[in-house]
Each structure stands twice: as structure tokens, then as C-alpha cells.
Amino acid sequence: MSVAAPPVAATAEQLKTALRWHVAHSLGKAWEDATEGDLFQALGLAVRDLAWERLLATEKRYREAGARRVYYLSMEFLIGRSLGDSLHNLGIYDEVRAALESLGHDFDEVREEEVDAGLGNGGLGRLAACFLDSLATLHLPGFGYGLFYQYGLFRQEIDNGYQKERPDRWLHAAMPWTVERPEEAVLVPVYGRIVDTIDRKSQYNPMWMDWKILVGVPHEMPVVGYGGETVNALRLYSARASDDFDMENFNSGDYVQAVQEAIGSETISKVLYPSDKVQKGKELRLLQEYFFVACALRDILRRFLREGNTIDRFADKIAIQLNDTHPALAVAELMRLFVDEHDVVWERAWEMTVATLGYTNHTLLPEALEKWPLPLVETVLPRHLQIIYEVNRRFLDEVAHRAPGDQEILVRVSMIEEGEPKQVRMAQLAAAGSHSINGVAALHSRLITENLFPDLYRLHPERFNNKTNGVTPRRWLLKSNPGLAALLTEVAGPGWVTDYGLLRGPLDRLAEDAAFRERFRDVKRENKKRLARVIADLTRVKVDPDSLFDIQIKRIHLYKRQLLNALHVVHLYFRIVEDGIEPKAPRTFVFAGKAAPGYWVAKQVIKLIHSVGERVNRDTRVRGLLKCVFLPDYRVSLAERIIPAADLSEQISTAGMEASGTGNMKLSMNGALTIGTLDGANVEIMEEVGEENIFIFGHTADEIEGLKGSGTYSARQVLETDPRVKRVLDAFQTPLFAPFEPGIFSWLFEHVVENHDPYFHLADFDAYAAAQERVSTQWADPAGWTRKAVLNVGRMGKFSSDRTIREYARDIWNLTPVPPGGNAPR
Amino acid sequence: MNLTIEPQESFILARIEDSRLDALSAPDFKARMTGALTGAAPKVVLDLSLVAFIDSAGLASILSLVKGLPEGGELRIAGARDAVRAVFRLTRLDKVLPLHDTLDDAAAAMGSK
Numbered sequence: 001m002s003v004a005a006p007p008v009a010a011t012a013e014q015l016k017t018a019l020r021w022h023v024a025h026s027l028g029k030a031w032e033d034a035t036e037g038d039l040f041q042a043l044g045l046a047v048r049d050l051a052w053e054r055l056l057a058t059e060k061r062y063r064e065a066g067a068r069r070v071y072y073l074s075m076e077f078l079i080g081r082s083l084g085d086s087l088h089n090l091g092i093y094d095e096v097r098a099a100l101e102s103l104g105h106d107f108d109e110v111r112e113e114e115v116d117a118g119l120g121n122g123g124l125g126r127l128a129a130c131f132l133d134s135l136a137t138l139h140l141p142g143f144g145y146g147l148f149y150q151y152g153l154f155r156q157e158i159d160n161g162y163q164k165e166r167p168d169r170w171l172h173a174a175m176p177w178t179v180e181r182p183e184e185a186v187l188v189p190v191y192g193r194i195v196d197t198i199d200r201k202s203q204y205n206p207m208w209m210d211w212k213i214l215v216g217v218p219h220e221m222p223v224v225g226y227g228g229e230t231v232n233a234l235r236l237y238s239a240r241a242s243d244d245f246d247m248e249n250f251n252s253g254d255y256v257q258a259v260q261e262a263i264g265s266e267t268i269s270k271v272l273y274p275s276d277k278v279q280k281g282k283e284l285r286l287l288q289e290y291f292f293v294a295c296a297l298r299d300i301l302r303r304f305l306r307e308g309n310t311i312d313r314f315a316d317k318i319a320i321q322l323n324d325t326h327p328a329l330a331v332a333e334l335m336r337l338f339v340d341e342h343d344v345v346w347e348r349a350w351e352m353t354v355a356t357l358g359y360t361n362h363t364l365l366p367e368a369l370e371k372w373p374l375p376l377v378e379t380v381l382p383r384h385l386q387i388i389y390e391v392n393r394r395f396l397d398e399v400a401h402r403a404p405g406d407q408e409i410l411v412r413v414s415m416i417e418e419g420e421p422k423q424v425r426m427a428q429l430a431a432a433g434s435h436s437i438n439g440v441a442a443l444h445s446r447l448i449t450e451n452l453f454p455d456l457y458r459l460h461p462e463r464f465n466n467k468t469n470g471v472t473p474r475r476w477l478l479k480s481n482p483g484l485a486a487l488l489t490e491v492a493g494p495g496w497v498t499d500y501g502l503l504r505g506p507l508d509r510l511a512e513d514a515a516f517r518e519r520f521r522d523v524k525r526e527n528k529k530r531l532a533r534v535i536a537d538l539t540r541v542k543v544d545p546d547s548l549f550d551i552q553i554k555r556i557h558l559y560k561r562q563l564l565n566a567l568h569v570v571h572l573y574f575r576i577v578e579d580g581i582e583p584k585a586p587r588t589f590v591f592a593g594k595a596a597p598g599y600w601v602a603k604q605v606i607k608l609i610h611s612v613g614e615r616v617n618r619d620t621r622v623r624g625l626l627k628c629v630f631l632p633d634y635r636v637s638l639a640e641r642i643i644p645a646a647d648l649s650e651q652i653s654t655a656g657m658e659a660s661g662t663g664n665m666k667l668s669m670n671g672a673l674t675i676g677t678l679d680g681a682n683v684e685i686m687e688e689v690g691e692e693n694i695f696i697f698g699h700t701a702d703e704i705e706g707l708k709g710s711g712t713y714s715a716r717q718v719l720e721t722d723p724r725v726k727r728v729l730d731a732f733q734t735p736l737f738a739p740f741e742p743g744i745f746s747w748l749f750e751h752v753v754e755n756h757d758p759y760f761h762l763a764d765f766d767a768y769a770a771a772q773e774r775v776s777t778q779w780a781d782p783a784g785w786t787r788k789a790v791l792n793v794g795r796m797g798k799f800s801s802d803r804t805i806r807e808y809a810r811d812i813w814n815l816t817p818v819p820p821g822g823n824a825p826r
Numbered sequence: 827m828n829l830t831i832e833p834q835e836s837f838i839l840a841r842i843e844d845s846r847l848d849a850l851s852a853p854d855f856k857a858r859m860t861g862a863l864t865g866a867a868p869k870v871v872l873d874l875s876l877v878a879f880i881d882s883a884g885l886a887s888i889l890s891l892v893k894g895l896p897e898g899g900e901l902r903i904a905g906a907r908d909a910v911r912a913v914f915r916l917t918r919l920d921k922v923l924p925l926h927d928t929l930d931d932a933a934a935a936m937g938s939k
Binding site for chain 1: 881882883885886889909912913915916917918919921922924
């Protein structure tokens with residue numbers, strides 16, 4: 001039988017042919033034996049063919065335009081599933097559904113075969129994925145670089161209410177999207193020592209010797225922009241042992257040791273660290289960060305030179321964005337590449353490095369700012385430590401020149417922190433080496449200049465800016481909420497998919513239209529019925545789709561205050577069973593999220609929520625007025641089920657602690673009203689949707705700072721003066737919520753009462769309960785509630801990642817779109 | 827290791843005839859080269875055109891030869907492939923040793939001094 005090339009499919013007929021071709025030739029199966037999993041693979045390959053064809057055309061367009069490019073360096077890309085998004089963006093979603101159905105298969109069942117690519121922890125990684133979507137949609141030459149983890153974020157199982165972590169073997173289900181490119185592997189040296197020599201010009205020449213070599217193999221994944229005309233790439237690197245790595249051991253006959261070393265080097269990209277916060281003293285994490293940066297920069301430089309550019313034009317053609325401090329070693333590595341490998345003089349190399357790099361900060365929490373023990377950096381990256389020393393020396397000279405006589409400032413801004421051992425401060429390194437330093441919401445960006453880098457801000461105010469986060473409406477509305485998306489398209493036309501602001505006018509008007517509100521409510525109710533089925537499947541708890549779905553979905557952390565929510569649930573429970581007061585709104589509280597495996601208290605919070613749910617859901621006195629469920633294994637695909645069904649979005653972090661949040665945006669975009677503190681992007685959401693369409697409560701960031709500074713806050717006083725709080729907390733000292741595990745919640749009292757709770761749970765309890773009362777009152781007025789929900793959806797234009805990316809492109813990257821058929825820049 | 831050492835008119839030509847200079851072959855390479863560089867001011871061209879891979883042990887063996895050269899001695903590298911040049915650049919050994927594209931270039935440079 002002759003084997004023709006598979007057709008690149010764009011119509012239903014071509015797709016059918018391509019599917020049959022891939023089942024036969026790529027999977028080696030007879031059509032009648034193909035399972036749903038096989039069909040997913042075949043469909044993935046057919047779509048990949050189309051995406052790759054467009055990717056090559058896009059790359060050609062960029063090259064011909066001599067386009068400036070941006071590279072987005074992120075340790076995490078929380079992609080989730082790709083099939084649905086790719087089909088929507090390629091414009092063949094309906095064709096594929098039709099093709100599969102005409103072949104006798106259920107499209108939705110085939111889609112369910114895809115596993116989530118969970119290569120991230122939470123907001124930071126999902127932001128990176130949204131940004132890639134917007135870059136491609138806006139025809140911007142923007143590419144992602146990251147690690148191809150063999151194991152993504154752990155799979156969360158719940159056992160007796162406790163989180164258990166299981167490995168996420170996402171690669172075991174074959175991935176049709178990525179193409180491995182071993183021919184473009186890069187060599188990355190680590191460890192070794194510096195040998196002082198004199199070069200041929202009698203200058204000092206530090207030589208990096210005795211290193212070990214890692215091999216970085218790229219895996220390329222197409223990123224399809226909406227409309228399918230621009231397809232960019234995400235390059236993820238896996239680590240391999242190099243041939244030479246084990247030669248010495250192999251030669252001496254120690255085969256086992258040799259193989260262990262090979263395994264050791266491959267470990268570099270094996271597992272995603274299950275926290276986006278600092279990993280103190282973890283050599284493997286430092287190796288991961290350097291390996292990823294080194295692979296990315298070598299590849300970027302290789303591509304740049306391949307296009308006939310000369311090194312001195314690097315910053316003219318290339319912008320690199322550091323997603324938090326994890327890639328901060330790019331400052332030292334870029335300097336090393338320029339100075340050591342391309343003979344650029346130090347001053348010019350520094351100029352180019354700063355002009356190239358931009359740094360996005362994602363946290364203000366002092367304990368979450370990355371620092372590495374200096375001896376560890378010296379062991380793993382001896383040459384880079386030399387470079388950091390020299391960068392720091394020159395930087396401190398500049399500071400001393402501009403602030404003569406001020407010794408304190410030198411201590412504060414130094415990249416090396418004194419102590420035993422000394423530490424390398426990655427945030428200071430990233431900030432000093434970047435021409436742009438941005439926060440991710442207006443409040444956060446202000447706090448960066450006031451609290452995190454006040455000295456640098458005084459020296460270089462022009463470097464600081466804000467880029468409020470955004471989310472892609474393609475993933476978070478068009479794909480995940482097809483009912484609402486269709487309704488929006490019907491009333492506002494299809495343009496909103498790439499220009500979200502188009503919704504505001506029509507929806508402001510239609511919010512007053514009772515017939516439209518009815519249709520809007522119908523869509524929400526269908527989504528809630530679907531989620532109710534998911535809840536029943538996952539938890540065996542039956543919930544009422546007509547109750548208020550009160551949703552808190554995010555990483556479990558004390559600062560995000562799931563605990564405050566849970567304490568309030570208990571308060572409502574007592575109001576029903578002890579006070580005989582029925583809530584105005586029957587509620588279903590839905591929690592989901594993972595706790596970092598080493599974060600003991602967060603894991604106890606998960607247990608507490610389960611215990612509360614067990615009690616509340618089974619108590620017949622509650623009569624269905626209250627349900628509380630925890631959905632296991634929160635991930636992107638589960639979020640896509642929950643968010644469209646949400647009525648209320650819990651964004652209740654301690655003010656000043658959440659950099660931005662993006663779940664708040666997704667939920668509001670899907671017609672949930674927000675109950676939240678004035679934290680992160682909540683502030684701007686309030687500005688956009690209007691104070692009357694959001695439930696704001698609690699201490700502000702400045703007030704929290706005031707409480708901290710004055711030392712006047714006493715949780716015990718709240719406990720003693722507010723009988724509601726006392727009743728709730730006292731209940732956890734009894735067996736009520738854990739009849740078979742007495743004493744398991746003793747930690748609660750310690751954390752929220754005794755130890756000067758830094759998250760101020762009880763300080764905000766009264767305001768939170770009052771805000772929840774306002775929520776219930778509003779819920780009792782369905783027309784008014786839906787009106788607000790419609791206004792929320794329509795006024796979220798600011799929070800499309802398209803707006804965010806346009807701002808990055810304009811203010812930081814100096815990047816111009818290169819649309820097909822457009823006027824390409826030179 | 828396969829190493830040929832041939833005296834030329836004005837220098838010694840050493841050619842590695844293996845594809846690797848690594849931890850396995852470096853000790854032998856170093857010993858044989860040290861034995862050959864016995865003159866007062868030896869001038870050596872090391873032909874690496876057949877070497878596809880060099881590791882840090884291989885580089886260290888070359889560096890030790892450079893350091894062991896007596897006053898007036900000279901070592902030049904000829905024909906290093908891109909991958910090998912990259913390793914020289916990485917360590918900054920290229921700033922100590924001259925790298926020439928071809929044997930003729932290296933010979934000419936040696937002769938012109």
C-alpha cells in the first residue's frame with residue numbers, strides 16, 4: 001500500500017481523511033480498533049500538522065520582516081489541555097466536532113482523553129500560558145522558554161480529608177503536541193572551579209574548568225493565536241546526561257555509579273517543585289533555574305546569530321522578560337555569554353544586558369524572595385558568582401556616588417546579603433540587571449516602590465512600572481463557557497473574542513433588559529447543573545443548582561484565607577442549627593486547591609474544610625440550606641468546569657499580600673460577583689465594575705500595615721468581644737467537627753489567636769460576615785443580582801491579557817505586531 | 827589514544843586522530859605530549875580537526891601543556907570544529923591559546939612570528 005503524506009486538514013472532509021491516516025500510519029491501528037484515546041492522539045497529530053504548517057509560515061514572516069522578538073522566560077507554564085483551545089483558535093472547532101460525529105464518535109469523550117499539562121503551581125504559571133495565547137493572537141513575535149518537567153505538579157488525592165500527593169505522570173499519556181529537537185540540543189556546564197590565568201594580552205583571564213556537562217534537549221510546542229494565522233512556539237527543555245559525563249566511572253568499571261550520574265543529570269528536569277515560593281538551599285532547584293536559563297539564552301543567541309546579526313545589535317533585536325526571580329541568573333549568564341564567549345567589553349555588555357532584560361515581580365512576602373547561600377552558588381556556578389560580584393561592585397559604586405556617605409543604603413541594595421552564610425539576593429540581581437521592573441497590579445506595583453525596592457526606586461524611578469495581569473478570554477470564556485460565549489456573540493458580534501472592550505456598551509445596556517437577563521441566568525443555571533454533576537461525581541455530595549454557588553478556588557495558603565471562609569461557613573451553620581436563623585440565600589460553598597506538600601498548616605486547612613463539610617452536609621437540621629464541598633485535584637481543566645458556574649467569587653486575601661490574582665478576573669468575566677478585600681487586582685476590578693457591583697470588605701493594605709506597626713491588633717480581644725467568633729473557635733476545641741480524631745484542630749487557636757496571626761483572620765471576620773449578609777440580601781433579588789453579573793462580564797475588558805500584552809509590548813519590549821499581509825517593520 | 831606527533835620544519839605538529847578528547851583519553855594525551863615537548867622553546871600546532879567532542883578533562887590537559895611550556899614555547903590550535911570552539915570560548919581558553927581555522931593558518935602564524 002502506498003503511503004501518501006497526511007493531508008493538512010482544515011475542513012471536515014480533510015479532517016476525516018487526516019484522522020484515518022494518523023490512526024493507520026502514526027498509531028498503526030485499524031480504524032475499527034481505534035479507542036477514544038487513539039482518536040485523541042490521531043486528532044492531536046492532525047491538528048499539530050496544521051499548527052506546524054502555520055508555525056513555519058509565521059517564522060518565515062518574522063524573518064522576512066527582520067522582526068524584533070520577545071522571549072518570555074518562566075519556570076512554569078500551566079497550560080492545561082491544548083486541544084480545545086487550538087481548535088477554537090484555528091477556527092476548526094465545529095468542523096472537528098462534525099467530522100468525529102459523522103465517524104460515529106463523541107467529540108466530548110475524545111476531548112476528555114487529554115491530560116492537563118500541569119507544568120506550574122498556580123497564578124504565575126497560568127499567567128505565562130495566557131500571555132503566550134495573547135502574543136500569538138496579537139501577531140507579536142513572542143516565544144516562551146521553560147522546562148519540560150517529566151512530572152508536573154502533583155496529583156492531589158484526598159484520604160479522610162487529608163491531602164495526599166501522588167506523582168503526575170502527565171507524559172505517560174502520549175503528548176501529540178510537542179516535537180523533540182535533539183539536533184538543537186545545547187551543552188550546559190555546571191560546577192567546577194575558576195583557574196586564574198593571564199591571556200595573550202597579559203590581562204587577567206579567569207578560566208572555568210572542571211565543570212560537568214548537562215545536555216538540554218528542546219521540546220517545541222506550537223502556540224496558536226486566535227484566527228490561526230500566527231503560530232508562535234513554546235520551547236521546553238529536558239535535561240539529558242552527556243556522553244562524557246560518566247566516562248571516568250565507566251572506564252574504571254563502576255557501571256552502577258556511571259548510570260547513577262546519568263540519572264542525576266536527568267533529574268534536573270524531572271520534577272516541578274510544588275511551590276512557586278523560595279526553596280531554601282535546594283541545590284537541585286538552583287541547578288534547574290540555571291539549566292533553564294542557560295538553555296534559553298544559548299538558543300536565543302544561536303537563533304539571533306543565525307539570522308546574520310552581529311552581537312552588538314542584540315538588545316536592538318531581542319527583549320527578554322523574566323517571570324519572577326526564578327530566571328534571574330539570566331543577568332549573570334547573559335553577561336558571561338557577552339564577555340567570555342563573544343568578547344564584548346564589560347561596560348557595553350552591561351548596557352546590552354540591562355537594555356534586553358525586564359523583570360516582573362510576583363510577590364512582596366519577604367519569606368518568598370529568593371536567596372541562595374553564597375557557598376552553594378560558588379559550588380554550582382563559580383564563574384557566575386565572579387560575575388555577580390563584579391556587577392555588584394560596580395552597582396554599589398554607582399549607588400555610593402549618588403548617595404555619598406550613606407552606608408546603610410549599600411547594605412540594603414547589595415546583591416550579597418551579609419550573614420552566615422552570605423546569601424545571593426536574586427530580586428536585587430534581577431532588578432539591577434533590568435531596564436524595567438514591574439508589578440502585576442497597581443497596588444502591588446506601588447508597594448514594590450515603597451516596600452521592596454525603595455532605594456532602587458529613588459535611584460532609577462524610570463525603571464518602575466505597573467502591568468496589571470490579565471487572562472485570555474479565548475480559554476476562560478470562549479472555550480470554557482460556550483453557552484455564555486454564544487450569547488455574547490449573538491448580542492455584541494464575534495469581535496469581543498479579540499477585543500473584549502466591545503462588550504461593555506452592549507452589556508451595560510442589556511443589563512437593564514429583563515429578557516436578556518433571563519437568558520443570561522439560563523446559561524448560568526446550565527453551567528451550575530453541569531458543575532453539580534461534577535461535584536456529585538467527585539464528592540458524592542448532591543448540591544442544589546439553585547443555591548448560591550460560593551466559590552474559592554486557588555492554592556491553599558493562610559494569606560489567601562480559605563480559613564476565614566471556612567470559619568464563616570461554621571458561623572452560618574450555627575445560625576441555622578443553634579439560633580434558628582435561616583440564611584436568605586441557600587448556599588453551596590465550593591473549595592478547591594492544592595497545598596504545598598511541606599506546608600503543614602495549609603494541609604490542615606484542607607482537613608478542616610472537609611471536616612466542616614462532613615458535619616454540615618449530613619446535619620438534617622440544615623435542610624439543604626448549606627452545603628460545603630472540597631473538589632480534589634484542582635487544575636486548569638477543573639477550573640474550566642467550576643468558573644462558568646460560579647455565582648460568588650471569594651477573593652479575600654489579607655490586603656497587601658496578593659500581588660494581583662487572576663482567578664478574580666476569570667470568575668468575574670464569567671458573571672460571578674466578587675466578595676473581596678482591597679488587595680491585588682481586586683482594587684482595579686472594583687474601579688472597572690463599579691463599587692456597587694462588588695462586595696468589598698475589610699482592612700486595607702495601609703490599615704494592615706498600621707496594625708502591624710502599632711502592635712495594637714489583638715485577636716484575643718476580638719475573640720472575647722465577638723460571641724460569634726468565640727462560638728466558632730470554641731467548636732473546634734470540641735469533637736463536633738472531628739468526632740473520631742479529637743484534638744486535631746488545636747493548631748487553629750494557635751494560628752488565628754495566639755501567635756499574632758500575620759494574616760489578620762479575626763480582624764476581618766466582622767466585616768466579612770457583614771459583606772456576606774449584603775451578598776445574601778442581593779441574592780434575594782435575582783433581577784438585581786443578574787444585572788450586576790451582566791455588568792461584571794461587560795466591564796472586564798481591562799483584564800483581558802490582550803490589554804496586558806499590548807502594554808508590555810509598548811512600554812517594555814518595544815515590540816511591533818507582524819500580522820500576515822501587514823506592513824512589516826524593519 | 828590515537829595521537830601522531832610529527833616534527834615539521836619550524837614546529838611540531840600534533841594531531842589527535844580520535845573523535846574525543848575526554849576524561850578517558852586525556853591522561854594518555856598529556857603524557858605523550860609532555861614527552862614530546864622537550865626542546866628549549868618548543869613550538870607546537872595541535873590539530874583538532876578530527877575531534878568532535880572535548881570535555882573539561884580534555885581542556886585541562888591542554889591547559890596544563892600550556893602552563894608547562896618553557897619561556898619562548900608556543901602552542902596553537904588548528905581546525906577546531908564549532909562544538910570544540912564553543913568549549914574553548916566557554917572556559918575562556920581561547921583567550922590564552924590562539925585558534926586557527928586551518929592547519930595552514932596556524933603554520934603561517936607560527937612562521938610569521
